[in-house]
Amino acid sequence: MRLLGVEVRRLLARRMLLAAALAGVAAVVLITLGIWSSTRPLTQTQLDAAERAYQAEVERWEADGDEMLADCEEAEAAERDLTGDDVDFGCDQMEPQRQWFFPERPAFGDVAADVLATSSVLLLVLVLVVGVSATAAEISTGALGTWLTFVPQRLRVLASKLASAGVVALPLVAGLLVLLLAGLWVAHAVNGAAGGTDAEAWRDIAGTALRILALGALAGVVGAALGVLLRHTAAALGLLVGWALVVESIVAGLVPALQPWLLRTSVAAWVQDGTTYWTTECTVTADGTSCQGVEHHVSLTHGSLWLLALTVVLVLLTGAVFRRRDVV
Amino acid sequence: MPADVAVETRALRKTYSSLKGRQVAVVGLDLDVPTGGVHGFLGPNGSGKTTTIRMLLGLIRPDSGSMSLFGHEVPKRLPEVIGRVGAIVESPKLFPAFSGRRNLVLLADAIGAPRSRVDEVLDETGLTDRAGDRYSSYSLGMKQRLAIAATLLKSPDLLIFDEPTNGLDPAGIHEIRRTMRRLADEGRTVLVSSHILAEVEQVADTVSIIGRGRLLASGTVADVIGDRTAAVRVGVAEPERAAAALHAAGLQVRPDGAHLLVEGEPAAARITYLLAQQGLWxxxxTPVRAGLESVFLELTRADTLGAPDGASPSAPDGASPQPHAPAPPAAPSPPGPDDGTTPSRRTRGGAR
Structure with a gap:
């Protein structure tokens, strides 16, 4: 614990942590401004324009509505005959509705959890950079060699460095989450959309924030482990970017079966208390090939266990490498 | 291991592997550093000094052989003895963005040393006034002093300094030399590696000379130098004619003021004989006594030229290095027949 305390104090004194915190605050301010902008009441000019657009659509519907409805129902019937499925083109919902042109402003309770979940990616990236840099910089400056001449027990040193990155991630992520939530509330309150948040919405918000916090700690550990493994901040960050581009995008597109095992799917499942993804499934019949999108669910348990397993494997690998590596 | 030995290695070997091939850095090194005093660990660049020190400190793993610090087998029992060892390997490496004091506080906390010890070592190394400045703003000399301060946090019995004067100005070199002497006089053992022999000669009590990863000689400075001469100073009436005569006889001669300096290990009797033949009286x-540097140069040059199998430890492997066959210390050689220039020193490894 003594070594962990020393490492935590070292990380807290690093300029990189301050830089990450400032970057996080800047991002939170931008997100808050975006939310404030989207929750502003419509101006009179916007209201007039919306009213004009609505009236124009009503007039078009009154003139051509019967014909449009008939076309829709005809296409729906043709598709039903072709596939044998009970398809619904939504023809009975074609008549213009006023609310389409005068969108309701989202309330704080309706969007806060989603905004937190979306912003979590940014927080995780910041924490990863802090973790990677904490260990890689120490190795590249040679300070690790000096450290080991004071504490030669390598696994103990490694454990303290990885754990401290996780511990330091907590106040960073917590602070930014609190700031973001406060910013969201103020943005909604200023625009008169902060009220009506019920207990369930608050529970949802709190649950999401706590899960992001835990994931932040895990990301700190992963970043520090990558820093030890690859020894250079640029190499570790390059690996992360490469993984995101190659595995999470290209390979995932080529092999849809990988979807539930992708990091982004698991992260989404953890942060959002379960998530869904879509695959296209095709069947070949006498009439041809018919494809349709199928929705799959990934549970919070699946996401959390997979992320935990990957982290454990990475930490064990780092331990095995660091224990035997020559420190020069 | 005898109680009076601080550092001992036996048949120590280390090979580095890289994409370019394998490089043998240390080949069956037997090293003994006695307790107390300053021990110079000498060798040319690339001879394996830093690799040996890193192995002793557990920073790199030897391929084979054994090592011990104060009788504790390392790296296995390094944690038990590390509190008695302070080391600076190559250049001082601390956290550049932190102040000198913060660096020391972190290290002190890591080993459980009291915070008051930080002030003591800062004072001891004359850094109190600059303790709050960032380490990256320190001069090389100050960095070196801070690194020494860091090693003193433990109150170590053994201090290992690897090329401590590299890059320092004369004042800095003098200060480091004085510090090493002071630490040794306090009863500590100081192991200092260097390729700058004149410095080490001034401060070391004992030395080990290595070349191409092997021990070439070890013992007290006086033993290693022996009573050999590096040159003979000749006073003669016609120095130019005398120089030509000696040169013609194959001796290396250069003017030294009104005198001549005959270099190498010349026999005095031969010089007088050659000059007398020319009617020069x-x-x-005067024999000019050899310094550590000339012995070092001679040993390392001979080691390079006399490589028995052409296997250079620093050459990409494939070529296997010379098998290590530790030899007992050679018996002191008898004096030369008439010039008294044969050295008396302990040698190892069969390289001589």
Missing amino acids: VHEL
Whole structure:
């Protein structure tokens, strides 16, 4: 614990942590401004324009509505005959509705959890950079060699460095989450959309924030482990970017079966208390090939266990490498 | 291991592997550093000094052989003895963005040393006034002093300094030398590696000379130098004619003021004989005593030239290095027949 305390104090004194915190605050301010902008009441000019657009659509519907409805129902019937499925083109919902042109402003309770979940990616990236840099910089400056001449027990040193990155991630992520939530509330309150948040919405918000916090700690550990493994901040960050581009995008597109095992799917499942993804499934019949999108669910348990397993494997690998590596 | 030995290695070997091939850095090194005093660990660049020190400190793993610090087998029992060892390997490496004091506080906390010890070592190394400045703003000399301060946090019995004067100005070199002497006089053992022999000669009590990863000689400075001469100073009436005569006889001669300096290990009797043949009468013939540097150069040059199998430890492997066959210390050689220049020193490894 003594070594962990020393490492935590070292990380807290690093300029990189301050830089990450400032970057996080800047991002939170931008997100808050975006939310404030989207929750502003419509101006009179916007209201007039919306009213004009609505009236124009009503007039078009009154003139051509019967014909449009008939076309829709005809296409729906043709598709039903072709596939044998009970398809619904939504023809009975074609008549213009006023609310389409005068969108309701989202309330704080309706969007806060989603905004937190979306912003979590940014927080995780910041924490990863802090973790990677904490260990890689120490190795590249040679300070690790000096450290080991004071504490030669390598696994103990490694454990303290990885754990401290996780511990330091907590106040960073917590602070930014609190700031973001406060910013969201103020943005909604200023625009008169902060009220009506019920207990369930608050529970949802709190649950999401706590899960992001835990994931932040895990990301700190992963970043520090990558820093030890690859020894250079640029190499570790390059690996992360490469993984995101190659595995999470290209390979995932080529092999849809990988979807539930992708990091982004698991992260989404953890942060959002379960998530869904879509695959296209095709069947070949006498009439041809018919494809349709199928929705799959990934549970919070699946996401959390997979992320935990990957982290454990990475930490064990780092331990095995660091224990035997020559420190020069 | 005897109680009076601080550092001992036996048949120590280390090979580095890289994409370019394998490089043998240390080949069956037997090293003994006695307790107390300053021990110079000498060798040319690339001879394996830093690799040996890193192995002793557990920073790199030897391929084979054994090592011990104060009788504790390392790296296995390094944690038990590390509190008695302070080391600076190559250049001082601390956290550049932190102040000198913060660096020391972190290290002190890591080993459980009291915070008051930080102030003591800062004072001891004359860094109190600059303790709050960032380490990256320190001069090389100050960095070196801070690194020494860091090693003193433990109150170590053994201090290992690897090329501590690299890049320092004369004042810095003098200060480091004084510090090492002071630490040794306090009863600690100081192991200092260097390739700058004149410095080490001034401060070391004992030395080990290595070349191409092997021990070439070890013992007290006086033993290693022996009573050999590096040159003979000749006073003669016609120095130019005398120089030509000696040169013609194959001796290396250069003017030294009004005198001549005959370099190498010349036999005094031969010089007088050669000059007498020319009718030149010598009025002064003074042996110039060899320094550690000349012994070092001779040993390392001979080691390079006399490589028995052409296997250079620093050459990409494939070529296997010379098998290590530790030899007992050679018996002191008898004095030369008439010039008294044969050295008396302990040698190892069969390289001589």
